[in-house]
Amino acid sequence: MADREVTQDGSSVAVDTTPRRDPHGLFSPAARALGRLVGRRAKWVTVVLAVVVAAAALALGGSAEATSTTATSLPASAEAARADVLRNQIPSGGNAPAIAVFSRPGALTAADRAAVTAAQRRVVAGDRSRQGPPPQYARDGSTGLLVIPLSADLTDDQTSTTVEQLRTTLRGDLPAGLQVNVTGGPAFSADVGKIFEGADVRLLLATAGVVALLLLLTYRSPWLWLVPLIVVAVGDQVASKAVAALSRVTDLRADGAVTGITSVLVFGAGTNYALLIIARYREELRRTQDRHEAMRAALRSASPAVLASSSTVILALLSLGLADDPFTQSLGYASAVGIAIALAFALLVLPAAMVLFGRRLFWPFVPRLGQAEPTHHGFWSRVGERVTRNPVKVGLASAAVLAVLACGGFGLRIGLTSTEQFLQKPEAVVGQEQLARAFPAGTSEPTVVLTRSDQVAAVTAAVQKVDGVASVRPAGSGGGITELDAVLSADPNSSRAFDIVRDVRTAASSVPGARALVGGADAEALDAQTTAARDYRVLTPVILAIVLAVLLLLLRSVVAAVLLVLTVMATYVASMGASWFAFDHWLDFPAMALSTPLLAFLFLVALGVDYNIFLTTRAREEASEGAAARPAIVRALAVTGGVITSAGILLASVFAVLGVLPLIQLAQVGTIVGFGVLLDTLLVRSVVVPALVSIIGERWWWPSHPGPHGTSEPEPAP
Template identity: 60%
Template sequence: MWGRSGKWLTIVLAIVISGLALAFGGAAKVSTDPADSLPKGAESAAVARLQQEFPSGQVLPALVVYSRSGALTADDRAAIDADAERMAARAVGGRVPPPVMAPEGDVALLTVPLAGTLSNSELSEAVAQVRAEARDGLPAGARVEVTGGAGFKVDLSSVFSGANITLLAVTASVVALLLLLTYRSPWLWLVPLAVVGVADQVAAKAVALLTNLTGLTVDDSTLGITSVLVFGAGTNYALLLIARYREQLRIHEDRHQAMSAAVRSAAPAILASSATVALALCTLLFALSPFNRAIGMAGAIGIVIAVAYALIVLPAAMVLFGRGLFWPFAPKVGQADPARDGLWRRVGAGVARRPILMTLVSVGVLAFLAVGAVGVQSGLSQTEQFREKVEAIAGQETLSRAFPAGSAQPVVVIAREPAAEAVLQAAKGAPGVSTATVADSASDLTKINVVLAAEPGSDASLTAVEKLREAVKAVPDGQALVGGPEAIDLDERQAATRDQFVVIPLVLGVVMLVLLLLLRSVVAAVTLVTTVIISFVASFGAGWFAFERFFDFPAMDLSVPLLSFLFLVALGVDYNIFLTHRAREEAVRQGTHAGIVTALAVTGGVITSAGIVLAAVFAVLGVLPLITLTQLGIIVGFGVLLDTLLVRSVLVPALVTLMGERFWWPSRPLSLSAARRLDRERELQSS
């Protein structure tokens, strides 16, 4: 495959397959059904589907909020009435309800019902026109903001306008810079960057094809996270392979033989690493959250494609060029490996001399960081999703100050017509309810809008939804269901909790299984899994401390704990796999104590480079102004650095040194007699 002729065949096939994928992959399917984004089986999802049967369910309201400090003037009210007449032309049904004035007279609300079937581009244009018309002719000193379902949807879309291009450009730039610094060659970095870049685009097309074949829906944030995974993991695999290739070039004169040997030695660790990440991502298919399931499927596809390009295409691309590809530090046959006597050997030797102290210090640092997780708050409301205050959020806040807290986002109750009046009275009597009114009817169903007294997104609001559900379900034959924004928030919180209890054990099981198969050691598998769990807790604690003290984020997004756990455990164990797999090789020749020091010496540089690249790539998620992606990028990025620089470099070598040959139990990479002989030699040397 990487011989003198095979390399050309591999490259040609890769170009053809990649070209076909890019040409015919198509665009990812994006669902316009709001129920598709809600947790599987959630009551709010059923309400979202039933609402589409009502006349009001065919519209997406744009709430135009007018305000003035003090009170709206007569000129303001005249301008608002004129806006209502003008905007009727674009409203569903050709009419706009009369504006509603706040009790204090300082805020007015005009509801413009837009068609719910508009595409994203059509909706963006419609909202832009509403905003322009509302501002045109508005008296000086008055303010206007457009919010509601239409406003939020458009503002969220605008966050991702050109986001994929920005994310790709920044990610590629970061990877290019780090590869250039790693290899210190003016052109070597171009080869892995080109291969991983093509893999990223092929993965995006594969995900798009999957959405069109299976009905899976993804959004821009899913595609962004997938791209980060492909770039991060693909670059990591490339770094490990190239490091092995450089080693073999010091042994073999022929570069094709060197690459074959490099692939044979690196492939088990790379395949184990990629299998861990891909299978861990597949556990998200058991989640209730569509967002998590989409990331699981898309991410797994991305990892499979990344490892295929790293182990098949990259070796062929590398051997197209001679040793000059590594200029000015081209390896020569017979040349000693400088890594074996470099910085990381000194680190390993230092850890091996004081394993108990190094273990205690490492665990102490991790425990200190983990304390930051105490008191973590979970769950962001709709108005808390953005790092920057977009117009829809500003309008929502203005409404909340002037009207009952939940009036802009009423809870929706759907009941059977014969029991509608009884359900209405039950809703009015539920704790935390401000008002309840019949809003619409269709067939044998009745829609009731319920305004809660509590602030949207607050604990009191969620409690009120629970009490409301209890009250309306107690009505005989009402078959009432409760949905709407606040009910969605409650269902998503419950789904997030359930997903954590289901997916986290599955992830740990997958990681444990892969480690057992690779290392054939129960002790090693349990030890390494324990270290990555501790590393995650420490990273999560440090992340929440930073979010609360420096970023002033109100809470942790619901999806962040599960996704950050998955990425940190699956990706964090990668570096342990690279280290311990090499340690097992060395242990066969020189015993576990010397083997772990040698393994750290020869892998320390490349794993550290890989960790820095992966951390930087995840940090790139912060270029998008969504709190969710910022939190995920920071926790995973910091966690990868912590795992690379402390857990893998200090804690794991210290634990391996303390356990000695017992670390590999029940397997024995080194025969018992040889192990005893090495122990006697070490005792003699120390004496």
């Protein structure tokens, strides 16, 4: 049905006024409520309130709670964590040694050795608590080392400052050619901290730059892109302050990695939501004269998909609270807060800000009333027609592509050593490598064995018999507990070191009455590996269940929900395989970081399903108006193809920004998610899903068909 409506220039155009069925069910009341915020007066109130709230958050949010370098990414039940608690009861147990490694090509001279002794005196003169054992020298005379005790209770910032001062002190008055590198646990913490110095600013500038460029290319307007960019950027800053405030009242650790990933998610998700809303608004402006009514119609259609998408992401992130790894828990809670704030700014602030400026905001491509919708016969419409014309052949070809990509994951290795986590070698890694060449590899961070003092001799004897233990010596005692330091011959955090730690635990626990606990850096890394494997096993089915539940509530179709979940799982497997092939053969990464598979799974499944939600909710809307399954999915692809592709490219580019930080883990997460999003956008959503809908037909909507009275018009022959 069509009516005539008079435009601003006095001409008359036909406007479609056929009543539309409401296909969105559960999310429809919220969509209608959002429409009330874009009225002629309400829009000003909404924008002003948003400005006031944002200003208050930025002024009062404060900074994140400082964290201690002793805080470990382990559950309290892990043996290494229990050993750390017990170790703190020993007077000397609150120390974390920094290792100064002195080296010269060839061998150290007598003057070099005198300089090492003088360097130790300079360090101790500044703080008597840093008095360690006398200098040690390698058998070949090439290397000397100083063990410098530092407090284990320093915050990250204090550790970075202390290590930097220590490095400056040690380099004073050294003979020409004598090099010194500080390594050990505190030095690694300091070097990681240095990577994140100014990281928020670098990430924000890089992310904002990428988003601005892609928005400009998408809209080809000199000012339209500024509105979503400003709204999302303000939302990101409000989210940052909210996370900082949360860290002060909870156990959430808002370190550089957590805040960096959260910022990327806020920008990526917020801009995706903005793209979908603006695209639907522009579409409605071609049907409706009044921009306020056009935005209300856009919100009624687009906001259910945005709400379903964001609900999936938020619930999946909150499920990380079930993890044992404190870093994973913190990332889940912080990112959930960030996505919730991004959603609020996208659905509350952005629509009101858009209608402030009217149609002129889209100049030079201003949508006119009665103008034909260009997407109906555009590129994505032709793609949909070709895919659905031969769905079986296209589906099989797509499945073959995904299978080939997945095969790249054969030989996948998980677990990086402490020296392998950096893209560029910091001083701590250089020192560790030099130390490993001249001394037993575990010298810088010995494995700690804690036992009852009356069983020291028996435990020492048992541990010394373990193959791979170079030496065992007492390192302090108190309260009836003695600490033994066992130096391992294997590289720190290597699989060989983990095997030795397991054998040490078996040997120490076999001594009757010793109640021995084994900790230290290698033991912590081993327990972290066990924790990561447990979290992956537990959380992946939980995340899948959340995604499936949201799809069922939104689409009310068991068939569609199950198949869409299977498609995002296929995307994850293919992306992991292709990325590992690139890491192993081209980028020469030694392995994947422990938490990379879980984080990649979370982001790809929770974010990847977004585009299928955007596509299938539009298809359901078309079906509710009487379209059969095949034409419904073709029309949905035609209308959403451009905006979803833009959103996918933007999200992939935003995740690629994580590469500005030289940590392998962040580079891996950014690569896997970025490639997976592109794969999902360009292949799975554009080809696989339309092919599946064409093959299955009306059964795609089972058991709740959205068409009038549960039926639809006969599907035309292909």
